[in-house]
């Protein structure tokens with residue numbers, strides 16, 4: 001989770017979102033395959049979205065087909081739980097994760113390790129984890145970095 005936090009620190013502070021870092025990791029080897037952070041790619045992009053887009057772009061594929069080129073036991077580390085609703089109206093990361101299938105037609109991402117739940121500042125309670133679990137994607141909270149993660153995430157917010 002430290003490495004995901006390092007990614008979040010690269011995100012430009014903004015009052016209307018959180019600075020989040022994410023990694024796509026090979027669940028069998030532990031190798032970090034893709035790193036990403038909020039607003040890394042142009043447009044109003046989220047960290048998890050950037051990971052999926054970067055991996056897809058590296059293989060000239062659209063984001064939703066990235067499961068064709070990543071190992072079936074792919075896991076996601078994200079400092080903040082994936083969004084299930086976005087004020088901008090963009091496709092939430094929970095939906096992006098669920099729609100990305102592996103070669104066997106199952107969701108590519110098998111586990112989501114998250115550092116903190118999303119605070120209820122922008123969209124009320126984030127119900128994304130239940131939706132991920134419904135699709136067989138296990139969500140696991142990794143405790144211990146909550147303070148640092150939230151400090152980084154809200155750095156662009158008015159004090």
Ligand SMILES: Nc1nc(=O)c(N)c(NC[C@H](O)[C@H](O)[C@H](O)COP(=O)(O)O)[nH]1
Nearest residue numbers: 017018020038046047081086087088122
């Ligand atoms: N997990 C996660 N990764 C991110 O990279 C990010 N920025 C958020 N932030 C969640 C927050 O709810 C939304 O940022 C606001 O709802 C505004 O929505 P936009 O980001 O403008 O689409 N959450």
Ligand SMILES: [Zn+2]
Nearest residue numbers: 046083092093
């Ligand atoms: Zn998101």
